[in-house]
Amino acid sequence: MGKKTYFQSLADEEQGLAASFYTYGYRLGMLLASAGGLILADIIGFARMLQLCAALYVSLAVYFLLRVPPLHLPEDEAAVTTPHGASETLQRQNA
Secondary structure, eight states: OOOOOOOTTTTTTHHHHHHHHHHHHHHHHHHHHHHHHHHHHHHHHHHHHHHHHHHHHHHHHHHHTTOOOOOOOOOOGGGGGOOOOOOHHHHHHHH
């Protein structure tokens, strides 16, 4: 079997609650990103809002590039191979 996802690692009675938090967190983030940007543009101006977003994105990119976790490769090289097309993917799923 493959690696368990976050939801599968929880107890059965907690999986629904975790999925709902994940969904509503995603929706809240999208709402804040869109409506929050428009509200901020109304307050500080559109050009300043874009500069602020660019600064935020660049700083987050630098942060995540500098904190890259170490890469742990499996010992079996066959586990590293990936399918190269839709037909090979389907063949592996049917196997």
